[in-house]
Amino acid sequence: MEWPIEPLPITELFLDQHNIRTPLSEQDQNALIRDMFANESAFELVKSIVQNGLFPDEFPIGIKENGKIIIIEGNRRLAALKALNEPDIVPSWQHKIRSIDPPKVTSIRVTIAPDRTSALKHIANKHTVDYRRPWKPLRQAYFYQSQLDNGKTIEEIIDEYPEHNVPRFIKMLQMHRLAKSIDINDSLKAKVYDERIFPITNLERFYNDKNVGEFLGIEFDDYGNLHGKIDSREFEKGYKKIVEDIAIGEIDSRKYNSIAERKEYLEALPPKYTPDKSRRGSFGVEDFQPQEPPQKSSEEKRKLSKRTPTGLFFQSDIPFNLPSTSLRLMYNELRDIPVEKFPNAAHDLLRSFLECTLVNYLKATKEYNSLQKSPQHNPKLGEMLSFITSDQCSSFTDSNLIQVVNQIKTNWSESYSLERMNMINHNEHWNSTEKDVRVAWAKIEGLIKFLLNPGK
Numbered sequence: 001m002e003w004p005i006e007p008l009p010i011t012e013l014f015l016d017q018h019n020i021r022t023p024l025s026e027q028d029q030n031a032l033i034r035d036m037f038a039n040e041s042a043f044e045l046v047k048s049i050v051q052n053g054l055f056p057d058e059f060p061i062g063i064k065e066n067g068k069i070i071i072i073e074g075n076r077r078l079a080a081l082k083a084l085n086e087p088d089i090v091p092s093w094q095h096k097i098r099s100i101d102p103p104k105v106t107s108i109r110v111t112i113a114p115d116r117t118s119a120l121k122h123i124a125n126k127h128t129v130d131y132r133r134p135w136k137p138l139r140q141a142y143f144y145q146s147q148l149d150n151g152k153t154i155e156e157i158i159d160e161y162p163e164h165n166v167p168r169f170i171k172m173l174q175m176h177r178l179a180k181s182i183d184i185n186d187s188l189k190a191k192v193y194d195e196r197i198f199p200i201t202n203l204e205r206f207y208n209d210k211n212v213g214e215f216l217g218i219e220f221d222d223y224g225n226l227h228g229k230i231d232s233r234e235f236e237k238g239y240k241k242i243v244e245d246i247a248i249g250e251i252d253s254r255k256y257n258s259i260a261e262r263k264e265y266l267e268a269l270p271p272k273y274t275p276d277k278s279r280r281g282s283f284g285v286e287d288f289q290p291q292e293p294p295q296k297s298s299e300e301k302r303k304l305s306k307r308t309p310t311g312l313f314f315q316s317d318i319p320f321n322l323p324s325t326s327l328r329l330m331y332n333e334l335r336d337i338p339v340e341k342f343p344n345a346a347h348d349l350l351r352s353f354l355e356c357t358l359v360n361y362l363k364a365t366k367e368y369n370s371l372q373k374s375p376q377h378n379p380k381l382g383e384m385l386s387f388i389t390s391d392q393c394s395s396f397t398d399s400n401l402i403q404v405v406n407q408i409k410t411n412w413s414e415s416y417s418l419e420r421m422n423m424i425n426h427n428e429h430w431n432s433t434e435k436d437v438r439v440a441w442a443k444i445e446g447l448i449k450f451l452l453n454p455g456k
Contacts, residue, residue, distance in 0.1 A: 003061075003111050003112055003113055003114070004111075004112050005059055005109050005110065005111050005112070006109065006110055006112055007107050007108070007109050007110075008062075008069060008107060008108065008109075008110050009106060009107050010078070010081050010082060010085060010105065010106055010107060010108060011106075012068075012069055013060075013062065013069050013071055013078055013108075013110065014029060014068050014069065014070050014071065015029055015032045015033065015036075015070075015071060015075045015078055015079060016070045016071055016072050016075060017032060028160070030089050031147070031160075032075070032079065033079040033082055033083060033089050033090060034089070034090050034092075034146055034147075034150055035143050035146055036075065036076050036079035036080075037079065037083065037090045037092070037093050037146075038092075038142065038143070038145070038146030038149070039139065039142055039143055039146065040076050040079075041076075042076050042079045042080045042083070043080075043093050043096065043097075045076055045077060045080040046080045046083060046084060046093075046097060046100075046102070047100065049080060049081070049084065049103070049105070050084075050100050050101070050102060050103060054077075054105070054108065058413060059074075059108075059109050059110055059111045060073060060074025060077060060078060060108065060110050060111065061073040061074060061110070061111045061113055061119050061122065062074075062110045062111070062112055062113070062119075063112070063113050063114075063115060063116050063119055064112065065116065069110065069112075071110070072113065072116065072119040072120065073119065073122075077108075078108075081105050081108065083097060084097065084102040084103065084104075084105060085102075085104060085105070085106070087102070091150055091151070092149060092150065136196065136200075137169075137172060137200055137201055137204070138172060138176060138195045138196070138198060138200040139195060139196060140169055141169040141170075141172040141173045141176070141195075141200075142173070142195055143169075144157055144166060144169045144170065144173070145173055154166065154167075154170055154223045154224075154225075155223075158223075166223075166224070167220075167222065167223050167224035168224065169224070170223060170224030170225065171207070171220055171224035171225075171226070172200055172204060172224075174224070174225065174226045174285040175200075175203060175204075175207050175226070176195070176198070176200060176203075177285055177288065177290060178226075178239060178285060178288050179192050179198075179203065179239075179243045180192060180193055180290035180291065181288035181289055181290050181291060182236060182239065182240045182243060182291075183240075183291065184240060184243065184244055184247070185244075188244060188247040188248065189291070189293070190293070191247050192243060192247055193293050198246075198247075199246060199252070199253070201253070202246045202251050202252060202253060203242070203243065203246050205256070205257065205262070206242055206251070206256075206262060209259060209262050211259065211262060211263050211266065212242075212262060212266065215238060215266050215274075215275065216235050216238050216239055216275060217229045217230030217234065217235050217275055217277055218235065225284070225285075226284055226285050227282070227284065228281070228282055228283035228284065228287075229280070229281075229282060230275060230276075230277050230279060230280060230281055231276075231279040231280070231281035232281060232283040232287055232288075234275035234276050234277070234279050234281075235275055235283070237272065237273055237274070237275050238269070238273055238274060238275045240273075241269060241273040251265075309335075310336065310337075310338050310339070310340075311334060311335045311336045311337050311338070311339060311346075312334055312335065312337070312339060312346065312350070312437070312438070312441045313334075313335060313441070313445070314335075315335055318335075318445070318448065318449055318452065319449075319452065319453055320452050320453075321452060321453045322357075322360065322452055324360055326356075327353075327356060327357060327360060330349070330352070330353050330356065331353070331452070333349060334346075334349055334350065334353050337349065339434050339437050339438065340434045343431075343432045343433050343434045343436065343437050344424060344431055344432050346432075346437045347415075347421065347424045347432040347436060347437045347440065348424055348425055350421070350437065350440060350441060350444065351381070351421040351422075351424065351425055352425075353448070354381065354421075354444060354447070354448065354451075355381045355384070357448065357451040357452065358381070358384040358385075358388070358451065359378050359379075359384070360451070361451045361454060362384065362387075362388075364454065365395040365454070367387075367392075367393055367394070367395060370387075370392055370393075371383065371384065371387045371392075381418060381421075381422075382409065382418050385405050385408060385409050385418065386409065388402075388405060389402050389405050389406060389409075395454075398450070400446070401446060401447055401450060404443065404444075404446060404447055405447065407443070408443070408444070408447075414439070414440075414443070415432070415435075415436035415437070415439045415440045416439060416440035416441075416442075416443035416444055420436075420440070421440070
């Protein structure tokens with residue numbers, strides 16, 4: 001059964017609060033939109049829409065639920081479109097939106113799924129992970145920061161989200177700000193600054209420990225606000241050491257989990273890291289200013305650029321252990337083709353290489369004759385992909401690779417999909433970008449590596 005595609009007014013579409021990675025009130029659509037701008041780079045999508053328009057092949061997925069059209073997939077896009085029409089929804093970005101002469105997009109085509117279950121099953125397959133992948137704790141904390149930035153008080157946020165532990169995240173925000181305020185090595189600073197990778201829960205176990213609080217001379221009120229009781233420079237001595245040890249992995253999820261272990265850690269610290277609590281004072285988070293994020297040096301940028309191949313891969317990453325000379329020549333071209341300059345040729349070559357390596361693999365495993373095909377021609381790429389994941393194929397047993405192949409066959413909207421690769425090969429109206437090709441390669445790389453080295 002095909003899902004219908006309907007043109008619908010933007011004003012009649014609603015973001016799905018269940019698809020946001022923290023549960024939010026379904027009544028406050030504007031809060032969801034502001035969060036998309038604060039934490040999901042929705043303004044970048046605004047700029048893309050202004051510059052390029054909407055991509056004609058990508059439709060949000062919606063369902064009809066309780067008399068409304070709820071967007072299950074495409075919330076960031078919907079947030080961008082609503083903000084384009086009503087910039088006041090996102091106060092922190094309204095001037096930027098108005099300054100780029102936003103177009104009035106009043107309607108958009110939406111794919112209507114028959115129900116939420118069907119939509120979520122499609123989304124789960126598309127992203128290959130749980131569709132409700134939760135935000136990490138620090139990511140959740142910065143959602144509440146976006147609410148504070150838009151003028152709400154902590155009390156108002158607590159009233160609005162009574163089932164959430166808002167003070168926990170206020171505390172987390174303040175302790176992360178303090179971590180970013182400390183003068184530490186740039187290589188560690190980069191990790192501390194990145195809210196998506198910094199292991200804040202390792203730090204949380206420490207600052208929630210009463211012994212650690214006494215050691216650092218801090219306490220928290222009922223709202224999660226920090227109150228320092230000693231000289232701020234003394235606090236910084238101990239806190240810096242803890243933050244550094246978390247950043248380098250000395251403190252991780254397996255170490256210092258118990259009160260006794262944390263107490264032992266504090267007692268073992270050298271005197272230079274031990275705050276002098278006799279030096280009384282008071283401070284709050286506002287007394288610390290985050291330092292500038294570390295900048296990569298020219299040498300670091302040069303080294304980083306060296307790890308991005310001109311072609312699709314480095315030969316050392318993808319060994320070639322087949323006796324076929326013709327495949328070897330294709331392999332060399334795929335390795336060396338300048339993807340940035342020739343993305344369409346690279347995408348087409350990737351499809352051809354996958355097809356040819358599959359033929360070679362099936363012949364080498366003596367399963368080629370078991371595959372139904374035309375007597376005059378090799379089987380089509382889609383037929384071979386279906387065969388190697390079927391019960392008829394006995395040699396292709398890696399469950400992870402089978403999952404990848406199933407995604408190639410079904411995830412039609414992705415650049416690695418069979419449909420997209422067929423379009424670049426057959427559709428005169430279709431073009432690829434460098435990003436399309438590299439995303440496709442990232443998905444297909446493991447399969448290609450196996451086909452080139454089946455014995456391994």
